[in-house]
Amino acid sequence: MIDFVRQTVLPYFGIRTNDAKVSPLGNGHINDTFLVRWGDGELVLQGINTQVFKTPNALVENAHKIAKHLSGKRERELYALQVVKPLKTDEGQLAIDLGERGFWRAISYLPHSLSIEVVTCEDEAFSAAKAFGHFSSALSDLDATQLEDVIPQFHHLPGRLEQLQSAVEQDVHQRSAGCREWIYFASSQQALLSELAELSPKLPLRICHNDTKINNMLYDKRDMSSLAIIDLDTCMKGHLMYDFGDMVRTFTSPEEEDSTALDNVHVRESIFAAICRGYLSELGTVLSEDEKNSLWLGARVICLMIGVRFLTDHLNGDVYFNIHHENHNLERAANQFTLYKSLLEQETKLKVYLS
Structure with missing residues (x-):
């Protein structure tokens, strides 16, 4: 190559x-x-x-x-x-x-750039969330309809759950028996669909990054200041709750998204709080009240949906995400579903940071 x-x-x-x-x-x-x-x-x-x-x-x-x-x-x-x-x-x-x-x-x-895979402290979470918020704020006056949808229905939970169900029914690679627990769990989260149906029509279309992982914000390794937002491949029109949700998904766990140490996969409250402070410091006056109310929903939807996508790809034979070993996508799915569970368990105390 x-x-x-x-x-x-x-x-x-x-x-x-x-x-x-x-x-x-x-x-x-x-x-x-x-x-x-x-x-x-x-x-x-x-x-x-x-x-x-x-x-x-x-x-x-x-x-x-x-x-x-x-x-x-x-x-x-x-x-x-x-x-x-x-x-x-x-x-x-x-x-x-x-x-x-x-x-x-x-x-x-960009020379002197550095990316990280796991957030280790509140300062890292705050600075990255602030940078993503700054990025979105700067794009808030660019007409979102000018961008084409490079992946239609990218953040569409109903469609993702339908794709999972189809993969289960076809079971081309006979893998469903090895992950029935997670298939059942994902399929049982239908209540999120009602919340989405009620809130989504109230939200304005924005230009969204759609992949706000911690490693898509570059630090300047000379002083660890925020340097740039990268990987604009999935930038499309959409709702900012999903950008917030992907930060929660990729910042808050002390483990990488494919870690099999599930006992250590959880939402760190202090990191969640730092995300909220950083993101809202840039977008607090830009977001509508409905958008602010949507952020908690976005966090839950993204954590669940990425798990669904990993699980679906596992069942389909790993045709979307690159894998490095057998069952890699299943491990990723289990990791994301575990993080989603942690989010639900801490709902009362975490939502305080969004008020």
Whole structure:
């Protein structure tokens, strides 16, 4: 793969040296991402997974519109973070489509950047939540309908539960017998659907990041200040309760999302409180009252829904998320359902931080 990237893909972006150093970057589940360094230059190169993102041109156009808007805000000192920008091909295109050999795009690389996988303290949670809130606040005056839906119904719990049921019924890989406990548990959470049906129509459409994991906020490793929001692949119109929910999902547990140490998977109250403080410090005057009321629902829905998606992919033969060993997606599902249970158990005390 690296030889192919160096010899075939990079020349489209004006890099024609065999001295370019290409190395894998990050641990994303979906795309192939590489850091490319040559001479005094560097960039990030991504091979977009077109089985997941079936309209990859829409993805790069969305990212371009967001980067342009944020760059304009930054020039006027209205946006404090760095902006990851798309880099065009020699022919002025945002990406290159090589058919069966992949759909490739390049973006700027931020030196001195650092990502983390697990939040270790309140300060990390606060700064990351504040950064994601700042990102959304800066985009609040950009018409959300300008962005195309790169994955329709991405955060649609009823549809995700239907997909799970279909996977169970088909059971193509005969895996359902090994996870009946989690299948039953997920299917028993129907009450969330009624809450969604009642509240969702009251919420305005916003430009949402839709993947606010802790490792999608870069720190400046020189002083651990917030540097940039990255991975704009799933930016679409939607409801901000899901961005809040994904922060709760990925910040609050002391374990990574595929940890099998389920006894240690729980929502840390102090981290939840720090998320609320950071996020609302940037969006408190932007969010409507209904949006503020939706945040607790978003936390529950996302924790459950990601577990459902992992479980569905396990049953379907691991066709969506990259796995590193047998039952990896089942382990991820169990982890997320355990975190969801912890969220429910602490509802009374956690909701206080949103009031």
